[in-house]
Amino acid sequence: MKKINLNNSYKAVVIGGSAGSFQGVVKILSQLPKGFPLPIIMALHRLKHVRNGFVEALSIKSVVQVTEPNDKEAIKKGSVYLAPANYHMSVELGNNFALSTEEMVNNSRPAIDITLSSCAFVYKEKLLGILLSGANKDGAIGMKHIHERGGTTIVQEPSECMIDTMPKAALAVTQIDHVLRIDEIVEVLKELDKQYR
Known part of the structure; x- marks a missing residue:
């Protein structure tokens, strides 16, 4: 895998x-x-x-327990959070979550664009954004906002995706820093971990 330059000041990863x-x-x-x-x-x-079932299925495999946050819950280091079913999930200044049941965006709730864009606004250059396989264009604008705010952007290699619409949509609308396979994304996170030790 090619060398990827990471800084050691990231505050969050959004997927x-x-x-x-x-x-x-x-x-x-x-x-x-x-x-x-x-x-x-x-x-x-x-x-x-x-x-x-969904959270439980992820938690069984995850090194860290996966939780669905409550509205206004504080975001903690070393935790894994999943947007609850049928709720948009944003990150607010002050480092806490906001949940809403507003209209669907990109035919989706949770909408990936809402989560990514709010993370970009709060964390700016201290955000690592990752967009994976998907069948619509949700997430593309969010990745654009991450790039515009100075964050690092990664999309899954389209040829590896079950459905490549989502990463290709992001590649079409903004500069993506890295196009990687899942194994390479794992290596990036491991490398990032080393920088904090």
Whole structure:
């Protein structure tokens, strides 16, 4: 894998994904170094009427327990958060979550764009944004906002995706710093972890 320059001042990692992203997310979470120092904030498209099972399935494989945050919950280092089913999830100044049931965006709630864009606004250049496999364009504008605010952007290699619409949409609208396979994304997070030790 080519050398990727990372700074040691990141405050958060945000991950978006839809159709075909579940296995990639499981692989990332299962190979995280123990004690990974940053919060990982995830917005994944999911069936709105299925409330149970998804978090549990991720937590079984994850090194860190995956939780669905409550509205106004403080964001803690080393935690993994998943947008609850049928809620938009934003990050607010002051480093806490905001949940809402406003209209769907990109036919989705949670909308990846909302989570990514709010993270970009709060964390600016101290954000690492990752967009995985998916069947629509949700997340592309969020990645654009991350880039514009100085954050680092990564999309999953389209040829590896089950459905490549989402990463290709991001590549079409903004500069993406790195196009990587899941195994390479895992290595980036491991390298990032080393810089905080």
